[in-house]
Amino acid sequence: YRQAVAISDKWYGSSHPETLQHMTSLAAVLIQQSKRDEAKALLQHVLTVEEQSKEKPHTYYAWAQDTLGRLELLSGKFAEAELHFRRALDLDRIAFGESDHQTAMVKAHLAQALIKLNHYPEAEPLLEQSLSSLEDRAPKGNMSVSVIEVLLGQVLVRLGRFREAEPKLLAGFAVLKDQHAQPLLKSREDALENLALISIASGRP
Numbered sequence: 001y002r003q004a005v006a007i008s009d010k011w012y013g014s015s016h017p018e019t020l021q022h023m024t025s026l027a028a029v030l031i032q033q034s035k036r037d038e039a040k041a042l043l044q045h046v047l048t049v050e051e052q053s054k055e056k057p058h059t060y061y062a063w064a065q066d067t068l069g070r071l072e073l074l075s076g077k078f079a080e081a082e083l084h085f086r087r088a089l090d091l092d093r094i095a096f097g098e099s100d101h102q103t104a105m106v107k108a109h110l111a112q113a114l115i116k117l118n119h120y121p122e123a124e125p126l127l128e129q130s131l132s133s134l135e136d137r138a139p140k141g142n143m144s145v146s147v148i149e150v151l152l153g154q155v156l157v158r159l160g161r162f163r164e165a166e167p168k169l170l171a172g173f174a175v176l177k178d179q180h181a182q183p184l185l186k187s188r189e190d191a192l193e194n195l196a197l198i199s200i201a202s203g204r205p
Helices: 002-012 017-032 036-052 059-074 078-096 101-116 120-135 143-158 162-176 184-202
Strands: none
Touching: 002 017, 017 036, 017 059, 036 059, 059 078, 059 101, 078 101, 101 120, 101 143, 120 143, 143 162, 143 184, 162 184
């Protein structure tokens, strides 16, 4: 991705849509490598150029907003993450529609920020919509679906709706139980923690 950015920058300049798209791809990889400062600088450049443009926003702009939201979420800046996810969701709804896979994933990301901010009632419908959209397309045992099932179960536990939460948590855990890599390990642990809370609240051993 670095080479793609360098070539595109040389040919077209740092403000060209192709260069900005390569920068967004590179930033996503850098986040996975925990190089957050470098990723953030790239994403802020992408967003600044796009915000100053008088053209219709490119689809990568929503991706850049979503990617920066995920970076802020990892950095513990939940309110900032929420703003970026909301912008990405608005753009994806226009570009792809309400039930598209990309829109569904951004809804789940926004819900994660809302969970961190303890806004559980607002997170619930976003997760329900995301899950419904993905279940229509994803194969059985899809990891993204399982992570969202756990998130929804967690929200329902916080809302005191244990009977609804338990099957979501069990379904997600059934797929994630053998996963050991982050962030799937974290989702697996969250499922177990919330299932334990349900057992305690229900008076079960």
